[in-house]
Every structure is written in structure tokens, then in C-alpha cells.
Amino acid sequence: MIPFNKPVHLGTEIKAMAEAIERNGHVAGGGPFGKRSEGQLEKMLGQRTLLVTSATHALEMAALLLDLQPGDEFIVPSFTFVSTANAFCLRGAKPVFADVDAHGNLDVDDVARLLGPRTKAIVPVHYAGNSCDMQALQQVCGKVPVVEDAAQALGSTFDGRPLGTFGACGAFSFHETKNIGCGEGGALTLRDASLIDRAEYLRDKGTNRRKFQDGIVDKYTWVDVGSSYVLSDLNAAYLSTQLDEFTRIQARRKALYERYLAELSAPVERAGAYIIQGSARCVGNHHLFAIVFNVPEQRSRFIAHMREHKIVTPFHYIALHQSPMGKGFHDGRSLPHSERLTTNLVRFPLFFNMTDAECDTVIARTREFLDGI
Numbered sequence: 001m002i003p004f005n006k007p008v009h010l011g012t013e014i015k016a017m018a019e020a021i022e023r024n025g026h027v028a029g030g031g032p033f034g035k036r037s038e039g040q041l042e043k044m045l046g047q048r049t050l051l052v053t054s055a056t057h058a059l060e061m062a063a064l065l066l067d068l069q070p071g072d073e074f075i076v077p078s079f080t081f082v083s084t085a086n087a088f089c090l091r092g093a094k095p096v097f098a099d100v101d102a103h104g105n106l107d108v109d110d111v112a113r114l115l116g117p118r119t120k121a122i123v124p125v126h127y128a129g130n131s132c133d134m135q136a137l138q139q140v141c142g143k144v145p146v147v148e149d150a151a152q153a154l155g156s157t158f159d160g161r162p163l164g165t166f167g168a169c170g171a172f173s174f175h176e177t178k179n180i181g182c183g184e185g186g187a188l189t190l191r192d193a194s195l196i197d198r199a200e201y202l203r204d205k206g207t208n209r210r211k212f213q214d215g216i217v218d219k220y221t222w223v224d225v226g227s228s229y230v231l232s233d234l235n236a237a238y239l240s241t242q243l244d245e246f247t248r249i250q251a252r253r254k255a256l257y258e259r260y261l262a263e264l265s266a267p268v269e270r271a272g273a274y275i276i277q278g279s280a281r282c283v284g285n286h287h288l289f290a291i292v293f294n295v296p297e298q299r300s301r302f303i304a305h306m307r308e309h310k311i312v313t314p315f316h317y318i319a320l321h322q323s324p325m326g327k328g329f330h331d332g333r334s335l336p337h338s339e340r341l342t343t344n345l346v347r348f349p350l351f352f353n354m355t356d357a358e359c360d361t362v363i364a365r366t367r368e369f370l371d372g373i
């Protein structure tokens with residue numbers, strides 16, 4: 001069986017977790033591994049970054065930081081994971097669904113059409129670790145804050161600048177399906193320095209405990225609303241080993257991705273399909289290798305063919321404007337690219353511990369199918 005994903009396994013995770021337990025004696029949040037991981041992320045991103053329990057929670061914190069209220073609107077691509085919308089819906093705000101382009105990233109012209117007096121946030125999703133034209137998006141948004149759902153995009157850049165650092169805040173995920181992870185985890189990065197203190201209160205139950213830990217105040221107390229979004233140091237220990245090896249992990253993903261690209265580009269094109277790719281201004285992180293078939297029926301047959309050969313090739317997402325929850329917010333407008341990706345896109349196995357032999361098997365079985373189209 002070749003699975004779609006296996007969580008990155010370096011072999012050093014256990015040692016780091018044992019160190020948290022046995023040497024540090026600190027397994028709650030805000031411990032030595034958490035601080036170290038935040039430092040590593042801040043070095044990569046060049047701005048203040050808080051380790052949190054998931055990208056979903058990072059997005060929830062962003063919605064609280066931007067003070068979204070019932071009746072407010074936010075613009076979000078329809079083709080995304082539910083959390084991108086849900087985090088803001090929890091505050092009573094209404095999603096306005098924009099379409100994406102053929103490669104799954106936000107259609108900036110559509111954002112321009114949808115922007116209105118009630119728009120309080122714009123939430124681009126860096127699908128597959130690529131992005132829309134972030135410069136054009138910022139021009140269209142004007143003063144409306146951008147929150148980047150960069151859950152898939154650690155290590156990617158647009159015009160040389162890290163994704164996640166263009167907006168007021170950016171959310172990253174360390175779920176086991178992402179390039180690096182710790183089971184469940186995430187990070188919130190803040191470009192807008194005025195949000196930092198409040199983000200720390202929100203993360204730590206509405207208290208100024210961080211200031212207490214840092215010796216800035218002599219006791220900590222309730223100062224704001226908040227919840228419990230701190231990542232435990234056990235998870236941070238696991239994550240820190242993968243942050244240490246990020247370059248090596250990325251290099252392996254790149255090698256596998258490029259093997260797929262070299263071997264499958266021609267047969268994919270001959271079959272009338274295409275490969276999901278980023279623009280020339282974007283350097284992606286090889287989060288995902290996906291192809292888009294010409295018609296849905298080809299995708300169904302492809303998935304069945306691969307399953308017969310014990311290879312798992314899942315699809316995603318159900319466009320949010322067509323979902324049971326999303327329909328209630330949507331005006332009925334068709335979003336052709338989101339709808340087409342919902343029915344025609346399929347994802348390939350791609351993970352750090354994948355062997356060359358596994359990659360070759362996937363390629364051979366895919367070619368076999370494509371040549372028969």
C-alpha cells in the first residue's frame with residue numbers, strides 16, 4: 001500500500017520529547033522547546049511568531065485580533081479547507097466567497113468585485129504552497145486587513161518574500177499532513193506589531209502571563225478575553241527537530257516533486273489534463289503534487305485504477321459555496337474554477353519518507369492510466 005501521506009519521521013523526535021520530560025521537566029506551553037521553535041520560525045519569517053495549537057486556532061486568533069463582529073463580511077476563496085471560513089464565522093461574520101484561478105489560488109479580480117463597505121478582512125489561501133499576486137491583492141485591498149491562510153506555505157516566497165508575512169497576520173499549520181508537523185500544531189505570525197501584546201493575551205486565557213514569564217510584570221492577571229491556544233512543550237519538542245531539519249525535508253520533497261514533474265508532464269498534457277503549479281514570481285515549497293483532469297469521470301476512473309494498485313490518491317475540497325453550511329451564506333453565483341477543481345482535481349502521494357521505488361510505482365501506474373485516455 002502506498003498511502004497519500006505519512007507524517008515526517010526523522011527518528012529524533014522521541015529524543016527531544018524525552019528531553020522535555022526528563023531534562024527540562026517542562027511540558028506545558030511556553031517552555032524551552034516552544035521558545036526555541038518560535039525563534040527558528042522568527043528567523044525564517046523575519047517577524048514575531050507565536051506557536052499555537054493549530055492553524056485553525058491561529059485563524060481564530062486573527063479574527064479576534066481584527067475584532068470581527070456579527071454583520072461584518074470577509075472575503076475568502078471558495079476552494080479551501082473549512083477552517084479558513086469557520087474561524088471568522090465563529091465571530092458571527094459572513095463569508096463572501098471569491099473564485100480561484102485554474103491553479104487554486106485566489107482570483108484577485110474577483111476580490112475587487114466583491115469588496116464592499118462591510119468587508120473587514122480578506123483571507124487569501126496559499127494553495128499548494130503557491131500564492132496569488134500578493135502585490136496586486138494588497139493594492140486591491142487598500143486599508144482592509146489581509147489575513148493569510150499560509151497553512152500549507154511554510155518555506156514559500158512571493159517576489160522573494162516569505163508567504164505569511166504580507167498580511168497583518170498569517171497562519172501556519174503543523175498538522176501531520178503538512179511539510180513539517182507535530183501531530184497538531186500551528187503558528188500565528190504578526191507583521192502588525194500593534195497586535196503582538198493582544199495576541200499573547202488571547203493565546204494565554206486572556207492573561208498577561210507572558211509578561212510575567214519574561215519578568216516585565218511581577219504577577220499576572222486577567223487583562224483581556226482569550227482562550228487556550230498555547231502549544232505544549234511536548235509538541236514543540238517534536239516540532240523543533242523537524243524545524244532543525246527543514247532544509248533536508250524540503251530538499252527531499254523537491255526531489256520527489258521534480259521526479260513527478262519530469263515523468264508526468266508530457267503524458268498529463270497528452271491526456272488533456274494539467275498539473276497544479278505556481279506563478280513564476282512564486283517559489284513554492286512542494287507541498288502538493290496534484291493534477292486536474294479534463295472531465296470528472298476521468299478522475300473517478302483514475303482514483304479507482306490507483307486503488308486497484310494499492311495507491312491512495314485523494315481529492316479535495318468540496319467548494320465551500322456548495323457545502324451544506326456555505327450555501328446558506330452564498331448568493332447562488334457560479335464560481336467556475338472552484339467548482340471545476342472540486343470535481344476534477346486529484347492529489348498524489350508526496351511525503352518526506354517516501355522511497356524512490358514508491359515514487360516510480362506511482363509514476364508507472366499513472367502513465368499506464370493516462371496513456372489509455
Ligand SMILES: *Cc1c(COP(=O)(O)O)cnc(C)c1O
Nearest residue numbers: 054055056081083151173174175
Ligand atoms: C491544513 C489546513 C488548515 C488547518 O490547519 P490545522 O493546523 O489542522 O488547523 C487550514 N487551512 C488550510 C488551507 C489547510 O491546508
